[in-house]
Amino acid sequence: MIVSYKSARAPRYETSMDLGHYKEALLRKRGEILGTGGIKPLQASMETNTRQGDLADQASGNNEVHIQLKLKQTDAKILQAIDEALWRIEKGTYGLCRDCGEPIAEARLNAIPWTRVCITCKEKQST
Numbered sequence: 809m810i811v812s813y814k815s816a817r818a819p820r821y822e823t824s825m826d827l828g829h830y831k832e833a834l835l836r837k838r839g840e841i842l843g844t845g846g847i848k849p850l851q852a853s854m855e856t857n858t859r860q861g862d863l864a865d866q867a868s869g870n871n872e873v874h875i876q877l878k879l880k881q882t883d884a885k886i887l888q889a890i891d892e893a894l895w896r897i898e899k900g901t902y903g904l905c906r907d908c909g910e911p912i913a914e915a916r917l918n919a920i921p922w923t924r925v926c927i928t929c930k931e932k933q934s935t
Contacts, residue, residue: 817879821913822929825902825903825917829901830903830921831894834893834894834897837890837922838887865907886922889922890922892922892924895896906925907925907926907932908925910926910928912926912927912929
């Protein structure tokens with residue numbers, strides 16, 4: 809399927825990108841995150857880990873809760889990016905860099921289908 813994109817910052821171009829493949833990958837990743845309890849609350853885990861054992865055990869439990877919280881925050885960010893990518897597929901702007909408007913390389917989309925930016929813009933953000 810050839811899809812045409814038009815961006816305010818980029819000229820119109822055509823690609824033979826298989827949007828169905830990317831939509832499937834996005835939905836699969838979304839299901840994995842939601843299926844593994846990626847956004848369930850940590851309250852029970854926090855109570856269990858902080859009340860048992862001596863101070864060393866409690867510190868270890870607190871560290872585990874902190875790690876779980878960071879992972880859940882990462883999952884929430886990925887879910888948001890996935891939802892945005894699915895919206896861009898519907899809107900017809902999937903595969904365009906949010907920052908420069910240029911096409912994102914298919915290799916990058918295959919690796920991270922929820923990415924918002926091309927590798928050039930990502931490298932600029934990292935510096």
